[in-house]
Amino acid sequence: MLSNLLLKAAESKKLERQISKNKLTRGLVSRFVAGVTLEEAIKATKELNKDGIDVSLDLLGESVFDLAESTRATDQYIETIEAIAEHVPGSTVSVKLSQLGIAVDVAACAKNLERLFEAGEQNGVVVEVDMEHSSVGRDTMDLFRKALPRYPQSRMAIQAALRSTPEDLETFTEVKPRLRLVKGAYDEPLHRAQQDRKEVTAQYLHLTRYVLANCPDPAFGTHDDICIDFAKQAAKDAGVDKKDYEFQMLYGVRRDLQKELVRDGYRVRVYLPFGTQWYPYLMRRMAERPANLLFFLRSLVGG
Template sequence: MDALSRDFFLFLSKNRGLNYMARRWGKSVASGTIIGGIDFESSIPHIKRLNEKGIQVTVDHLGEFVTDIQVAKERTQECITTIQTIAAEKLDTQVSVKLTSLGLDIDINLVRDHMRDILREATKHEVLVTIDMENESRCQATLDLFTELKQEFKLVGTVIQAYLFRSENDLNDLNEHQPFIRLVKGAYKEEASVAHTEKQDISENFKKLIQKQLETGIYTAVATHDDSMIQYTKQLAEELNIPKDQFEFQMLYGMRAKTQEDLKAEGYNVRIYMPYGDDWYGYFMRRLAEKPSNISFALKGLTKK
């Protein structure tokens, strides 16, 4: 049933007609509930409310798979402007980016130049930028570029997905660079030749990666809404005497707000992944595919006053 639900939501995520309708008519419903807003400015009040509770944020301008150079340039400038606004508003906020939104599918040199422009601005204002991971076919290019940029810039991190077979080896290769890593289960539909497809196998590999990364002593983000995975991380940290300031829990904006506040009250670092922009539909469907039970939390967010 979980596999069928996952495939169903991934199918919906690629439906152009539904995506068009969501962008045209649904953004007013999504804004402030599952996304911060249709632009960064409208997201700022939501970020400030979270910061007042001691909860940190990472923001992401929605949109991916860009094939137009001008659009990639516009997305790059949007990210730079966001970093400048974060500094001006003194927000406790990082930035997440998808390389395909900056031109990865157009030209590797283009996206390299765009990332350097972004990271120069991020360095100036001391804002960490996390390179999101996309589907497996783009994984190696993403990690290669991350590794290259990490030689030049300190404030850059990336993401490792637990459902990919390669992820443990990727962590081994990356850890010599002392990177900031966000660990996630993964939300794209992959072939069985490259990824675990059973829920239990993904969860077990996620646990293995969490332990492996926490034992390095490198600051790590564990991105999950799964109560059992949260509990596992807490117990593991206690058993290994890993201090609470060595890792953080990350969750999606608009989901599990009570859990977020409870974790913060217990002394854990909590960061909320807050996307913004009108291209929210595909993102939302993939989150439901990742964990179909998220739909109950999402619907509560969409219907609350």
């Protein structure tokens, strides 16, 4: 299956080196990545804000292999939080716990995450926790759940594809979390995640009703018209106002739809990646949408 091949390619360092050196891929990178520096990301955020679109900044980078790297990533996230507060208030920051060292030392990762939550609270910036591969998913869920009573404004992503997600949601008994529902974009074994796209979509629709009924201010991370239309109708059926939930989309994907939703009175937030470590991110984006792959192939031949 093409999407599975692309997800495996996301983990290939050899292929990453080859593609990163290809000058013809620059068009692809500039379409889906807001820039290399924080300054470029802030500039792109201001442009989106002009159209009434909110932003969640994502510092690109994934698993670190020593605690010094996780400390540097944490410091960079805090710098991003402070820049948001100064230049683009209302934006959030999305963090990956694999960058904070969750695969190296869970306790150290917890301390790094606490630093981010504290910085976010001090600066009035919401911290959103990404859900990554299931190998770190359980620890991610546990750390978020423990921090939630102290930082109830934080948000965590959940993946419809993972078989454990419905059961995991039932574990939030003390404080109901703010969630971002996504389909999932990681190479997972069959026993952990559904593989059929129709089944994943069906699970997404089921969870849409759940989060609207049980969780405050949910976010729906999707570009799928079926999922978007379903969320609109499900919210209407549940008596949830347009301003009490939001759609989240990726930078560079379905830009016209983002503006259309804003014109129709819906809240829209764009997940805006920046930084030098763009390769794994782009491979997963192509696995999600064949149109992104076609754009990539055209860039390789100079089209």
